[in-house]
Amino acid sequence: MPTSPVRTIDPSVDHLIRSITSTADATCTTDLAASPWTFDALPGYGPGSSMGDVIPTGAPRQGELPAEYRTADEHDLDERIRAARRTLGDRVVVLGHFYQREEVVRHADYVGDSFQLAGAALERPDAEAIVFCGVHFMAETADLLSAPDQAVILPNLAAGCSMADMADIDQVEDCWDQLADVLGPLDVIDESGRVPVIPVTYMNSSAAIKGFVGRHGGIVCTSSNAQTVLEWAFERGQRVLFFPDQHLGRNTAKAMGVPLERMPMWNPRRPLGGSTETDLIDSRVILWHGFCSVHRRFTVAQIDQARAEHPGVRVIVHPECPMEVVDAADEAGSTDYIRRAIASATRPTTFAIGTEINLVRRLAAQFPQHEIFCLDPVVCPCSTMYRIHPGYLAWVLEELVAGRTPNRIRVESAVADPARVALERMLAAKPRA
Numbered sequence: 001m002p003t004s005p006v007r008t009i010d011p012s013v014d015h016l017i018r019s020i021t022s023t024a025d026a027t028c029t030t031d032l033a034a035s036p037w038t039f040d041a042l043p044g045y046g047p048g049s050s051m052g053d054v055i056p057t058g059a060p061r062q063g064e065l066p067a068e069y070r071t072a073d074e075h076d077l078d079e080r081i082r083a084a085r086r087t088l089g090d091r092v093v094v095l096g097h098f099y100q101r102e103e104v105v106r107h108a109d110y111v112g113d114s115f116q117l118a119g120a121a122l123e124r125p126d127a128e129a130i131v132f133c134g135v136h137f138m139a140e141t142a143d144l145l146s147a148p149d150q151a152v153i154l155p156n157l158a159a160g161c162s163m164a165d166m167a168d169i170d171q172v173e174d175c176w177d178q179l180a181d182v183l184g185p186l187d188v189i190d191e192s193g194r195v196p197v198i199p200v201t202y203m204n205s206s207a208a209i210k211g212f213v214g215r216h217g218g219i220v221c222t223s224s225n226a227q228t229v230l231e232w233a234f235e236r237g238q239r240v241l242f243f244p245d246q247h248l249g250r251n252t253a254k255a256m257g258v259p260l261e262r263m264p265m266w267n268p269r270r271p272l273g274g275s276t277e278t279d280l281i282d283s284r285v286i287l288w289h290g291f292c293s294v295h296r297r298f299t300v301a302q303i304d305q306a307r308a309e310h311p312g313v314r315v316i317v318h319p320e321c322p323m324e325v326v327d328a329a330d331e332a333g334s335t336d337y338i339r340r341a342i343a344s345a346t347r348p349t350t351f352a353i354g355t356e357i358n359l360v361r362r363l364a365a366q367f368p369q370h371e372i373f374c375l376d377p378v379v380c381p382c383s384t385m386y387r388i389h390p391g392y393l394a395w396v397l398e399e400l401v402a403g404r405t406p407n408r409i410r411v412e413s414a415v416a417d418p419a420r421v422a423l424e425r426m427l428a429a430k431p432r433a
């Protein structure tokens with residue numbers, strides 16, 4: 001584990017982080033109080049990384065951002081970003097994830113979830129560069145789906161996703177071998193036409209994991225289509241290995257009627273994932289031991305408090321939240337579901353939302369006819385998405401103006417080809433009539 005960064009608050013750190021850190025105990029992680037450049041110098045940081053990662057020696061690192069970007073104030077950076085964008089014109093498209101900070105999102109051509117943004121990039125085949133203001137796996141997905149001559153750029157290479165990093169390709173390969181020891185050859189089709197296990201990965205995973213899934217007859221899912229994808233998988237397999245997010249897997253399978261006792265957990269640090277052979281043989285869904293540290297913070301007590309303080313409140317949470325929270329909420333759905341639910345409410349309504357704070361704040365500003373607040377009183381942004389500070393955006397855009405292409409994310413073809421197969425299976429999967 002990297003050591004904890006020094007807690008110096010940079011003058012250009014955004015207002016949300018300032019408001020979090022100004023109240024002594026009200027912060028989800030002290031790391032958020034550090035300036036974003038602190039992470040550039042930490043050992044162990046690199047592409048796809050998050051707080052707990054150990055990065056292979058020799059992997060490219062972010063490196064220190066030039067001082068002119070680190071010391072510029074928000075107004076200067078805003079001006080520089082706008083000027084670079086004017087110079088670059090249609091040669092560049094900027095994508096901003098729903099969870100991205102406001103000072104960055106205001107410069108985006110498209111705002112959406114990771115898959116919507118990869119799709120948006122397809123609408124701009126003329127753009128030479130796609131600047132993806134999200135996290136590493138999202139940039140990889142955009143590279144998988146964009147034209148070979150388009151450069152996908154992640155402004156800060158240290159913007160990983162802690163959930164995606166919880167399913168490491170070596171651990172997944174090892175899991176697959178152990179499952180073969182218990183279940184027999186995994187490519188043998190039984191009399192019902194199904195193999196022993198189909199691997200399903202959430203979009204929030206590395207390209208290496210998507211490639212693994214593609215090579216083994218599996219499929220990718222999003223939080224919007226997880227049920228359709230599980231139906232697809234159950235038609236082809238006796239059981240599913242679902243990674244990296246245990247909560248999305250459990251919540252989706254439970255809603256489809258799979259009993260909890262047939263959903264053993266796979267902890268990659270323990271033999272047989274910490275389950276027994278019988279658990280695995282009797283399973284319908286094997287859940288990888290991964291989670292999102294943002295969505296794991298939501299609790300049933302927060303929902304109870306929201307209901308007590310706001311009678312009639314409509315509680316909507318993301319399916320990456322723990323099962324008890326999803327069960328206690330009125331509704332659960334993807335970021336796009338949450339946005340559409342609010343947009344379609346015809347009467348002024350109070351909404352308590354269980355998802356990332358930047359999205360909740362943007363929704364509150366966009367729909368002032370409703371009262372919209374985050375379930376978690378200790379507002380907690382995605383700490384790795386937060387590393388895309390406007391200083392990095394200004395830097396990559398000015399590098400492009402100068403004819404250089406920094407921080408390009410490329411997925412090698414040995415991984416990209418099967419990963420695209422897994423994504424194409426997802427796009428072709430249709431809900432049961």
Ligand code: SF4
Nearest residue numbers: 161162163292294382
């Ligand atoms: S919110 Fe969670 S799943 Fe999404 S990028 Fe951040 S850590 Fe990853």
